[in-house]
Amino acid sequence: xxxxxxxxxxxxxxxxxxxxxxxxxxxxxxxxxxxxxxxxxxxxxxxxxxxxxxxxxxxxxxxxxxxxxxxxxxxxxxxxxxxxxxxxxxxxxxxxxxxxxxxxxxxxxxxxxxxxxxxxxxxxxxxxxxxxxxxxxxxxxxxxxxxxxxxxxxxxxxxxxxxxxxxxxxxxxxxxxxxxxxxxxxxxxxxx
Numbered sequence: 001x002x003x004x005x006x007x008x009x010x011x012x013x014x015x016x017x018x019x020x021x022x023x024x025x026x027x028x029x030x031x032x033x034x035x036x037x038x039x040x041x042x043x044x045x046x047x048x049x050x051x052x053x054x055x056x057x058x059x060x061x062x063x064x065x066x067x068x069x070x071x072x073x074x075x076x077x078x079x080x081x082x083x084x085x086x087x088x089x090x091x092x093x094x095x096x097x098x099x100x101x102x103x104x105x106x107x108x109x110x111x112x113x114x115x116x117x118x119x120x121x122x123x124x125x126x127x128x129x130x131x132x133x134x135x136x137x138x139x140x141x142x143x144x145x146x147x148x149x150x151x152x153x154x155x156x157x158x159x160x161x162x163x164x165x166x167x168x169x170x171x172x173x174x175x176x177x178x179x180x181x182x183x184x185x186x187x188x189x190x191x192x
Contacts, residue, residue: 001189002112005063007052012154013068016175020191029055029067041078042120045069045105050118053109060111064187067107070174072149074100081146088139088150089132092160096130100149104171108183117183121176123166125153130160 004024006017017024029052035044052067072079074095082088101124109116138160144152151157153172168178181191 002062002064002110002187003060005056005060005065007056007065007067010174012173013175016170016173016177017066017180019177020181022189022191024066027056027060029053031055033069035078041071041073041103042105044078045071045103046107046118046120047105049105049107050109050116053107053116057109057111062112064184064189065107065109065111066175066180067109068104068175070102070104070148070171072100072102074098074149079149081148082150083145085139085143085145088145089135091150092127092130092135092138093132095127095149096135097127099124099126101125102149102172104174104176106176106179106183108180108187110187115187117186119176119179119183121166121168121171121179123164123168123172125149125164125172126162127160128162 006024006026007029009028031051033048048069049067053065056065079091082091101122104121107118142152142156144150151160168176170177
C-alpha cells in the first residue's frame, strides 16, 4: 500500500481518518480557496478537494493523497466559517427552523499514477427553532467559530438539530469515510 497523506491541518479530519486504523501523515496544502464567480457550491468543493491533493503531489510522489473541502448551504447561499461570535449568532439565527445542507468534496489522488477520484457527499441538517438565548448559550459553551454553519455536530451542536439526513454522517464533520473507503478500495487498500 502506498503511504496515506491527509492534505489538511483540520483536527476534525485527522480524528476521522484515524478511525480507519491506517497509518497516515498530515500536511497542509497552500492553495487559494476563493470561490470563482458564479461557481456552484458542488463544483467549488470538488475543485478545492482536488487542488488540495494535487498541491502536495510533487512533494509526495508515491502517496495516496486525500483532499477534502466543505461548505454549508442555507437558502442557496454558502455559509463560510463565522470566525466571530456575532457572525455565528447571525448564521444560527438564519438557520433557525430551516435546513442546512453540507457539501463535502472528497478527492483521492494516487500521486504515483496520477489517478484521481473526486466526489461530493451531501448531508442535510434540519434545525430546531432557535431563540436568541439558546443560540448565545450554545456559542458561549462551544465556540464553533472555525466550523461552517456555526456548530460542531460532534459536540453540543447536535442539540440544535431536529433531524438529519444523508448517506454518511461523517461527511458532516468534514471527511466522508464511507465514500473514502470506496475510493481506497479502488486503490487496493484493504479495510479492515
